[in-house]
Each structure stands twice: as structure tokens, then as C-alpha cells.
Amino acid sequence: MKSVVVRSVSKLWGEARAVDDVSFEVEEGTLAVLLGPSGCGKSTTLRMIAGLDQPSMGTIEIAGKDVTGLTGSSRGVAMVFQSYALFPHLTVADNITFGLSVRGTPKAETARRLDKVATLLGLGPLLARKPSQLSGGQQQRVALGRALIAEAPVCLLDEPLSNLDAQLRQELRHEIRALQQRLGITMIYVTHDQTEAMSMADRVILMRGGRIEQNGTPADLYERPANIFTARFIGGAPMSFLDLDGGRVLGLRSEDIVVDRTARSGIHATVTSVEYLGAEALVTCAIGERPVLARTRGAGAPAVGAQVGLGWEPSAAHVFDASSGKRLVIEHGEATISPFLLTTQSQGSY
Amino acid sequence: MQPRRNSRLNIHVQGWLLALPAIVLLASFTHIPAVVTVIDSFYSTPRGRVPSSFIGLDQYHAMLADPIFWKAFNNNLLYALITVPVAIALALGMALLVNGHIKGRTALRLAFFTPTILPMVAAANIWLFFYTSDYGLLNQIIRGMGFANVNWLGSTSTALWSLMAVTIWKEAGFFMIFFLAALQQVPPDLYEAARMENVGRWTVFRRITWPLVMPTTLFVAINALINAFRIVDQVIAMTGGGPNNASTLLLFYIYQVAFSFWDSSYAAALSTVLLLLLGGVALAQFYLLDRKIHYR
Incomplete structure (x- = not known):
């Protein structure tokens, strides 16, 4: 009632x-x-x-x-x-x-x-x-x-x-x-x-x-944050946003990103800063110009300047419409998001 | 060791030097005269070639038998008992009114406060005009309503009450400022908490506002009480204590004894009584303010 x-x-x-x-x-x-x-x-x-x-x-x-x-x-x-x-x-x-x-x-x-x-x-x-x-x-x-x-x-x-x-x-x-x-x-x-x-x-x-x-x-x-504002407001560390083609924005939570220290898998990135918190560490990486925040175990955190590979489950990807900020429904599994990443062009902020 | 003791001594000397101007002023114009007054009250008044001599409590015995003293004392008591509560009630009422969200409240606040900024003698003259029997404002109104003239200041039954009205009129606006400050100290969400319980306005006043302004009420009451026993200028300007001592108050009687009758020792004895009275009120103030009303 x-x-x-x-x-x-x-x-x-x-x-x-x-x-x-x-x-x-x-x-x-x-x-x-x-x-x-x-x-x-x-x-x-x-x-x-x-x-x-x-x-x-x-x-x-x-x-x-x-x-x-x-x-x-x-x-x-x-x-x-x-x-x-x-x-x-x-x-x-x-x-x-x-x-x-x-x-x-x-x-x-x-x-x-x-x-x-x-x-x-x-x-x-x-x-x-x-x-x-x-x-x-x-x-x-x-x-x-x-x-x-x-x-x-x-x-x-x-x-x-x-x-x-x-x-x-x-x-x-x-x-x-x-x-x-x-x-x-x-x-x-x-x-x-x-x-x-x-x-x-x-x-x-x-x-x-x-x-x-x-x-x-x-x-x-x-x-399932309904829009970019909710995605940013909810969650421990701020969500990272990456521009996709077609006016779309990819949102990733730091806890969903897997850091591969061997850089053999995932998207290549450079570690720009590490915030050590004890049990875990917040690792800021740069994919091209764009910063991405990832979370690793405190003990196994990569060093600043290291080359790493970043990966995530397709279901962890949140995709939003860049102009309205609204969540877009995507079918997971058919294609990974990574090929659409526009890593080279200059990017706006969200 | 030596330099340190010197510097400590220096600090004490400096402290006393800084306090000295205030001490000198207070001592020479307040404390020494007060003590001398008390001492003088045990001596007779020197007259011509007769020097003053120690007479013990004779002045006080005379005072107990002095009908004018008792008249002044009772008048003053009545004066305090009426003017203090009425002025406080009016002040609180006005403060509540101008604390609310009403149009033109700044003008209203100013209007309520105006009597305070007038010198007493100026205010007394305004009220003399109001009270004048032939063309006075009050009598014009009364005549307009079909009543007979009243000789406000010239009649034993109305003179004291007429003076009281002036005191209340003059003091209420001043006390309003204190109540206004107290009301603005009350957090507004206390009233919202009361609104959540659908409490009526009178209950809000009785259960919340009144207890919370209580320290101010006490402070104002004590000051009003002290003021009531210190009134003299108004009596001099308006009635001269008359008719037939109907409006004589203690301080006015002291003034008369000292400077009209030149009986300085009797005046000293009267002053001592007044001093004790006011001292008692002040003590009550400290006791009550410190012990009885504390909630924060």
C-alpha cells in the first residue's frame, strides 16, 4: 500500500x-x-x-x-x-x-x-x-x-x-x-x-x-544509472567517461576495471598517478589523453609511468547519449566497446 | 631571579595604573560619598553655630515616625508594583508584534523606541500638555466623549497614576529592544517543531517563548525596579511631589529634605535606606540570574 x-x-x-x-x-x-x-x-x-x-x-x-x-x-x-x-x-x-x-x-x-x-x-x-x-x-x-x-x-x-x-x-x-x-x-x-x-x-x-x-x-x-549525473553521483570513486563514436559516452566504474600489469591484454594505458589506500589503491591511467580511474589491490598496484592493459566485462560498460546524458540500451556480447574508443581526438569533459 | 621578580612587579604596577582612572572616578563620585552618607546619617545636621554631633540611630527613629517618609515609601512601592509589570507586558507585546513579518515593521520599531531617545524633561513637558486641565489633549478627548474635566496632575487621586503612565510610556519602548533581541535568539526551528504538533499560538508563547525569554524578563524586571526607585526628574518637572505629597517618591523626598529643607543628615539617613533597598534588589538580581534561571 x-x-x-x-x-x-x-x-x-x-x-x-x-x-x-x-x-x-x-x-x-x-x-x-x-x-x-x-x-x-x-x-x-x-x-x-x-x-x-x-x-x-x-x-x-x-x-x-x-x-x-x-x-x-x-x-x-x-x-x-x-x-x-x-x-x-x-x-x-x-x-x-x-x-x-x-x-x-x-x-x-x-x-x-x-x-x-x-x-x-x-x-x-x-x-x-x-x-x-x-x-x-x-x-x-x-x-x-x-x-x-x-x-x-x-x-x-x-x-x-x-x-x-x-x-x-x-x-x-x-x-x-x-x-x-x-x-x-x-x-x-x-x-x-x-x-x-x-x-x-x-x-x-x-x-x-x-x-x-x-x-x-x-x-x-x-x-543501471539512468543518466550521467546519477552515474557520477553514485559510487565510491567517480566514474570515468570515455567518448565513443556516434555521440555516445562510455562510463566505467573504477572497481569494474581490471588492470593487467603485463599490458598483454586490454587497452593500452599509462599510469599517471597512484593513490594508495591500504587494502586497495586508486590508479589513474591515461588512455591517450583521457584519464581513467581503476582500483587494484593495494599490494599489487603498478608504479607511476608503467604501461598497463585495461579491461572490463562488457556488462560493466555504461553507455550514455552524449548530448542528453541519458542511458542507452546496448546489447552486450555482440561486440566489445573498445574498437569504438576515440582515444586520439581531443575530448570534452562531463 | 631578580629581573623576573621585577617584571612581575611591573605587570602589577601597570595593571593598577591602567585601572587607576576608573578607580579614582568611581571612588570619588560613588564609593566614598556612599560611605560618607552612611556615616553622616548617624550625626545631627550642623546648624549655624551648632556643630554636628553623634546621635546614633535618632535619624532612623525620626524616619519611622515621619508620615511623609511613609507616604513616599508607599507611593514608591505602588509605583514599582504597577509600572514594572505593565511596562514589561507592553514591551514584550510590542517586541512580539515587531518581530513578526508585518509590513512597515522598521517604522513601527522606531516608533516604539522614540520615547526612549527623548530627554525626560522634554517628555515630561509633552505630557504636561496632555494632562493640562483646560486645553490638554486628554481632557479634550474626555470632554468630546461627554465626561467632565479631570485635573490629572492636580488631584490627589490621579497625580501618581498620571506619573506612572509617563514612566510606562517611556520605558516600554526601551525594554522592547531587549525582548526583541531575546526573541531573535530563539531558533526558528523550535517554532517549526511546535508547528509539527499543531500547537496553538498561546501555547507556543506559554510553553516556548515565555520560558526562553525568561532571563531577559528577569534582567528587565530588576532594572525596571531599580529605575522605579530612582525616579526624581519626572516628579520635579511635572508635580513637585504634590498635591499634598500624593506623588512624592523616595528620591524626590530625599532631594527635598537635602536641598529645600537643608537637613543633610536626615537626607543621609533616607539615602542609606534607599541604598540598602537598591542593594537588596541588586543582590536578588545576581542570585536569581546565576542560580534560578539557567537552562543553557
Whole structure:
């Protein structure tokens, strides 16, 4: 069942279109990530789902109902803010139960739910403290608790981990995902961090310039990027692009390229730099003028200046239309891509 | 060893030298006079050939039996109890108004602040005109509505209240600036978090805004309280304490005793009482600000 349906939603700030005709659906009990660089409209989209901003055009449905004119709790939505937005004068317990208390929930019910949420998030010993006495990670948990206690079917998170250090970010990533699955709630999660998106999401909605570039599972985005932007944005190291004939562009992920140190097979290339990372090394090679990034085992990395051969599985080749940037469907196996490489002519950048 | 001790000594000397101008000014115009005042209050006032002599607490006994002192004291207490809360409520109300997104809010802010930049005597003269019984603005309005003239400053029942109105009018705009600064310190996403819970405006004010501006409220309240006991120029300019001491306040009474009746020792005793009163308020301020209201 569809939990959140966004239909042709646009948001205009004066002349500028922050969000431009965006449509997507989120299944009940799944985690969808709105991913994109800053200014792509992902936070604005989230705020419109929350009801904090009204769409200039289009409609939003939650649990099958048009929620225009409703805000937050009355449309069945809770939110975790990037800054946590904890009330500095209230204790952790009062922060978490704020929404219940203004709605006049009975004391016993409030206590029961607070107990449940505190246990879930390990906040028991902190309930009497003020937010200023908590670490960043603890504050984040309190913000999460305040969103969860409402037991709203949809929980929105706006870059919830961006103020935390890398270690804590990874821990909370797992924790949030586990909570979402255990409680079976729908989550919409905004981030600019593709690792966060790939590791947590059931669906990733990649946005740029107020529009959706691709909407699919993390594997879809990685294995079949719909366009050059997605191909560049998703993945550990940037994808390398090579011009083909017929206005086509070949995209290769560094991890798909096999480096033959004997240079007896594959396309001839010269190693121009090596970035040693321990377990692996990022090797930049030049095919003619064009740089190609490959990944090798750290121990067996070739030296700078070495002649190597580069090869890849035909299925690892991503081919895009150079002018539109869109993915082209090619039949693998009939011909390898390599004969079409234009290695000598000067090439544009992507 | 020797040069190091010298340089340390030098630092101390330099420090004291830098502080010296401030120390001299504070000591000669504030601390020494205050101490001398307290000492003087235990002596009689020298008159003609009679030199002053030690009389212990006689001045204070006289004070307890002085009906005008009590009148001034009670007037001042009432003055503080009315003007402080009303000025604070108005200031906060105005700050909330001009903190919102309304058209012409800069002009409005300026308008609210204007009374503060007027000198007290100028403001007093404006209000003298408002209060004048024949052609005063207030009476013209009242007559227009069909009521009889009121002698605002000349009647014992209205003189003190008329002065209070001027104080509130003059102070509210000033305090508004403090509240405005405090309101702008409140992170906007706290209000968004409240919006997510569909909290009404009054509840938002009661549960979020009011507690968060509390340190400012206390600061303003203490200052307003101290100001209320320091008012003298307004009384001199508008009523002279009259009629029948109806608008006499403590500092004005001290001024009268010292410079109209030339009873300097009694004035010193009165000043000591006022000093203790203000000192108590200041102590309360430090205690409350440091201990009672802290949340960050």
C-alpha cells in the first residue's frame, strides 16, 4: 500500500523553481531517501510533505488522503530536524512528550509511551537531563524519540546525522534503519551523503535542480544509472567517461576495471598517478589523453609511468547519449566497446 | 631571579595604573560619598553655630515616625508594583508584534523606541500638555466623549497614576529592544517543531517563548525596579511631589529634605535606606540570574 504519494508537486520562490514537477510514491513500511547535492530541492520537498511549506502546485497524499491544509501531526507525520530543534528549557522527558502534552494525552498513557521510547533508544538514564547536558549523538536520539512517540505512520528526517562525527554517523545509520524495520513505519530521509542513502534505503530518489534524476532501488542506481549525473553521483570513486563514436559516452566504474600489469591484454594505458589506500589503491591511467580511474589491490598496484592493459566485462560498460546524458540500451556480447574508443581526438569533459 | 621578580612587579604596577582612572572616578563620585552618607546619617545636621554631633540611630527613629517618609515609601512601592509589570507586558507585546513579518515593521520599531531617545524633561513637558486641565489633549478627548474635566496632575487621586503612565510610556519602548533581541535568539526551528504538533499560538508563547525569554524578563524586571526607585526628574518637572505629597517618591523626598529643607543628615539617613533597598534588589538580581534561571 502507498503510504506517501507526491503528485506533480512544484514549489516556486518568486521566479525560482525550488521543486519542479516532482512525483513519487513511497510504499508503507519502507525507507525512501531523498538524495542530492545542496540546493537540489530535497529539503523543500520534505518540508512540503511535513506541511511546513505548501506546494505551489500539485498534491500530496498520505495514507490515501489528500493532506492539503494540514500540518505535521494532523496529517500523520512526525519530523526530525537537522538541528534537532530540542527545547533547551525542557528535560529530555518533557522534550519527548511535548507533543503528547499539548494534545492532552492522559498521564498514564504518556508515561507508558515515554517508557517504551526511552527503552527503544536507550534514553532511560538521561530523561531528567537538559539538552545542553547531552552529547550530539544523545541529542539526536532525543529528537528521534520525540518523533517516534507520536506513533505517526510517517517519519520524516532532514539530514539527521550531518552534525555528527563519522563513527557515530555509521552507528546511528544502522540504528535508524533497524528501528524503521522493527516498528514498520514509513520513513523519508533527506541526505546529501550517498553512502547513507545506499546503505539505508529501500528506494533512493536522486534529485538535481528541483527535479528527480532517478528513482529506484540502491542497486538500480548503482548498476543501471539512468543518466550521467546519477552515474557520477553514485559510487565510491567517480566514474570515468570515455567518448565513443556516434555521440555516445562510455562510463566505467573504477572497481569494474581490471588492470593487467603485463599490458598483454586490454587497452593500452599509462599510469599517471597512484593513490594508495591500504587494502586497495586508486590508479589513474591515461588512455591517450583521457584519464581513467581503476582500483587494484593495494599490494599489487603498478608504479607511476608503467604501461598497463585495461579491461572490463562488457556488462560493466555504461553507455550514455552524449548530448542528453541519458542511458542507452546496448546489447552486450555482440561486440566489445573498445574498437569504438576515440582515444586520439581531443575530448570534452562531463 | 631578580629581573623576573621585577617584571612581575611591573605587570602589577601597570595593571593598577591602567585601572587607576576608573578607580579614582568611581571612588570619588560613588564609593566614598556612599560611605560618607552612611556615616553622616548617624550625626545631627550642623546648624549655624551648632556643630554636628553623634546621635546614633535618632535619624532612623525620626524616619519611622515621619508620615511623609511613609507616604513616599508607599507611593514608591505602588509605583514599582504597577509600572514594572505593565511596562514589561507592553514591551514584550510590542517586541512580539515587531518581530513578526508585518509590513512597515522598521517604522513601527522606531516608533516604539522614540520615547526612549527623548530627554525626560522634554517628555515630561509633552505630557504636561496632555494632562493640562483646560486645553490638554486628554481632557479634550474626555470632554468630546461627554465626561467632565479631570485635573490629572492636580488631584490627589490621579497625580501618581498620571506619573506612572509617563514612566510606562517611556520605558516600554526601551525594554522592547531587549525582548526583541531575546526573541531573535530563539531558533526558528523550535517554532517549526511546535508547528509539527499543531500547537496553538498561546501555547507556543506559554510553553516556548515565555520560558526562553525568561532571563531577559528577569534582567528587565530588576532594572525596571531599580529605575522605579530612582525616579526624581519626572516628579520635579511635572508635580513637585504634590498635591499634598500624593506623588512624592523616595528620591524626590530625599532631594527635598537635602536641598529645600537643608537637613543633610536626615537626607543621609533616607539615602542609606534607599541604598540598602537598591542593594537588596541588586543582590536578588545576581542570585536569581546565576542560580534560578539557567537552562543553557
